Amino acid sequence: MSAKSIDKLMTGMLYLIAGVIVLLLAGLLGYILVQGLPHVSWHFLTSPAKSFEAGGGIGIQLFNSFYLLVLSMLISVPLALGAGIYLAEYAKKNWVTDVVRTAIEILSSLPSVVVGLFGFLVFVLQFKFGFSILSGALALTMFNLPLLTRNVEDSLRQVGFTQREAGLALGLSRWETVVHVVIPEALPGILTGMILGAGRVFGEAAALIYTAGQSAPALNFGDWNPLHIASPLNPFRPAETLAVHIWKINSEGIQPDAAAVSAGASAVLIIAVLAFNLLARWGGNRLYKRMTAG
Amino acid sequence: MAKEKVITSKDVHLYYGDFEALKGIDLDFNKNEITALIGPSGCGKSTYLRTLNRMNDLIPGVKITGDIRLRGQDIYASQQDVVQLRKQVGMVFQQPNPFPFSIYDNVVYGLRLAGVKDRSVLDEAVETSLKQAAIWDEVKDKLHDSALSLSGGQQQRVVIGRVLAVQPEVILMDEPTSALDPISSTQIENMLLELRGQYTIILVTHNMHQASRISDRTAFFLQGRLIEFADTKKIFLDPTEQETSDYISGRFG
Ligand SMILES: Nc1ncnc2c1ncn2[C@@H]1O[C@H](COP(=O)(O)OP(=O)(O)OP(=O)(O)O)[C@@H](O)[C@H]1O
Numbered sequence: 001m002s003a004k005s006i007d008k009l010m011t012g013m014l015y016l017i018a019g020v021i022v023l024l025l026a027g028l029l030g031y032i033l034v035q036g037l038p039h040v041s042w043h044f045l046t047s048p049a050k051s052f053e054a055g056g057g058i059g060i061q062l063f064n065s066f067y068l069l070v071l072s073m074l075i076s077v078p079l080a081l082g083a084g085i086y087l088a089e090y091a092k093k094n095w096v097t098d099v100v101r102t103a104i105e106i107l108s109s110l111p112s113v114v115v116g117l118f119g120f121l122v123f124v125l126q127f128k129f130g131f132s133i134l135s136g137a138l139a140l141t142m143f144n145l146p147l148l149t150r151n152v153e154d155s156l157r158q159v160g161f162t163q164r165e166a167g168l169a170l171g172l173s174r175w176e177t178v179v180h181v182v183i184p185e186a187l188p189g190i191l192t193g194m195i196l197g198a199g200r201v202f203g204e205a206a207a208l209i210y211t212a213g214q215s216a217p218a219l220n221f222g223d224w225n226p227l228h229i230a231s232p233l234n235p236f237r238p239a240e241t242l243a244v245h246i247w248k249i250n251s252e253g254i255q256p257d258a259a260a261v262s263a264g265a266s267a268v269l270i271i272a273v274l275a276f277n278l279l280a281r282w283g284g285n286r287l288y289k290r291m292t293a294g
Numbered sequence: 295m296a297k298e299k300v301i302t303s304k305d306v307h308l309y310y311g312d313f314e315a316l317k318g319i320d321l322d323f324n325k326n327e328i329t330a331l332i333g334p335s336g337c338g339k340s341t342y343l344r345t346l347n348r349m350n351d352l353i354p355g356v357k358i359t360g361d362i363r364l365r366g367q368d369i370y371a372s373q374q375d376v377v378q379l380r381k382q383v384g385m386v387f388q389q390p391n392p393f394p395f396s397i398y399d400n401v402v403y404g405l406r407l408a409g410v411k412d413r414s415v416l417d418e419a420v421e422t423s424l425k426q427a428a429i430w431d432e433v434k435d436k437l438h439d440s441a442l443s444l445s446g447g448q449q450q451r452v453v454i455g456r457v458l459a460v461q462p463e464v465i466l467m468d469e470p471t472s473a474l475d476p477i478s479s480t481q482i483e484n485m486l487l488e489l490r491g492q493y494t495i496i497l498v499t500h501n502m503h504q505a506s507r508i509s510d511r512t513a514f515f516l517q518g519r520l521i522e523f524a525d526t527k528k529i530f531l532d533p534t535e536q537e538t539s540d541y542i543s544g545r546f547g
């Protein structure tokens with residue numbers, strides 16, 4: 001066979017593989033959406049779940065998912081920024097930073113069930129936070145922090161040395177150079193990573209089953225005092241999230257319409273995660289354009 | 295008549311680890327003149343230039359001895375504020391390195407960080423600096439476009455404008471035109487001729503024509519040593535050292 005026909009054959013193979021992957025994904029998404037969307041209504045999105053009868057919604061679970069997301073991002077974003085900036089800009093290459101990097105690598109590949117069990121032992125039992133939003137948020141932080149840190153470090157490293165030189169030569173201090181030159185340049189990448197991380201956190205179930213708990217007590221959406229037990233903002237209440245809810249319905253749901261609720265909830269979850277991904281692409285591009293065009 | 299010296303350096307040695315890159319350099323720079331540093335690749339021109347604003351401090355394992363003074367002040371003294379020094383001694387690199395922001399934001403960068411907020415002051419600084427950098431006419435209608443959208447030669451002039459905006463006393467330039475096309479290079483040379491008389495400029499170049507055309511004095515480096523330092527005319531027409539004349543006539547390097 002001539003080089004040219006081999007080339008053609010190989011290109012064809014690659015197209016075929018890519019096509020299969022796209023079809024698989026599209027099929028999966030399509031299936032979930034087609035199955036689930038008919039069950040999604042405003043009532044479904046806003047009303048509480050029912051344990052024994054049909055007609056329950058996912059309102060509280062949806063709120064819990066977002067609240068947990070916000071809390072865990074509030075904890076993990078500053079930490080990831082700090083750690084990433086330190087590793088990229090200040091850390092000298094020695095065994096300590098090598099250990100830190102390896103630790104981050106290992107943490108980022110821990111199965112989320114393990115993170116969940118760790119969270120259960122440490123936050124739920126040891127610190128006596130119980131099954132609560134707080135325990136869940138801390139577990140999610142454990143799960144999310146390594147990847148976020150890696151992302152921040154990588155994004156900062158992408159910024160060329162000449163840019164740092166330019167800042168320093170202009171009379172900026174090291175810290176000013178990092179804050180005013182390097183971070184703005186790396187921001188689109190950092191932001192994209194954070195939004196993708198948010199999507200990952202939003203869909204996470206295993207790390208939450210034993211930390212945020214599997215029950216969603218009724219909430220009083222008229223009471224926003226975080227210290228009140230029925231307040232949606234109370235960080236010490238148990239909080240089943242959407243992903244956990246799906247898992248639970250499928251494993252022990254006894255509602256007559258369990259299959260429908262599960263399908264509807266899955267569709268909502270998929271849409272949310274998809275939205276995070278699209279937002280990450282769109283926001284990153286836009287921000288990059290904004291930053292580079294003043 | 296003795297000219298005022300802005301920077302003096304005596305017996306400067308620099309070591310990258312065990313490697314001695316500068317072997318005792320004595321060199322001083324007259325106020326508002328252009329001094330060219332020439333010599334073959336690897337002879338230590340950039341290294342020497344970067345001792346003058348302490349950019350070598352960033353490289354681990356560097357050791358510097360000797361005495362370098364900016365208007366009589368020892369810049370390696372322990373109380374020297376390096377950040378302040380780099381404001382007084384600006385630097386332009388070989389590769390244009392604008393920040394990925396707008397042209398305007400690039401130029402006012404140093405001023406903004408110094409706390410200048412007044413819009414009219416900033417506007418005026420942008421106009422003055424970009425005029426000095428001979429790029430105002432080309433960019434005045436697109437100051438808010440990205441500096442990265444400009445050609446390499448335009449970027450380099452914006453970068454020079456960015457340095458001028460903080461009004462340094464000395465400007466170090468490390469082969470500022472070697473990444474540019476001949477027309478852009480000539481534009482920058484003409485601009486430097488305009489700046490002569492207002493700024494003390496130290497220019498590293500491989501371009502003999504450039505050195506002879508725009509510099510007042512020329513220093514010839516070879517293997518970490520300063521071989522000859524004199525008026526540019528003298529260096530190019532009647533060098534004292536054999537090595538200088540060999541280099542200039544292109545017999546090596
Ligand atoms: N960071 C560094 N670490 C170790 N050695 C270095 C470093 N930078 C430069 N050197 C060495 O110091 C010597 C002088 O380098 P320098 O960059 O000052 O030369 P130059 O005259 O500017 O050359 P060119 O014309 O190619 O830019 C060279 O032998 C070079 O290999």
Ligand SMILES: [Mg+2]
Pocket residue numbers: 339340341468
């Ligand atoms: Mg050099």
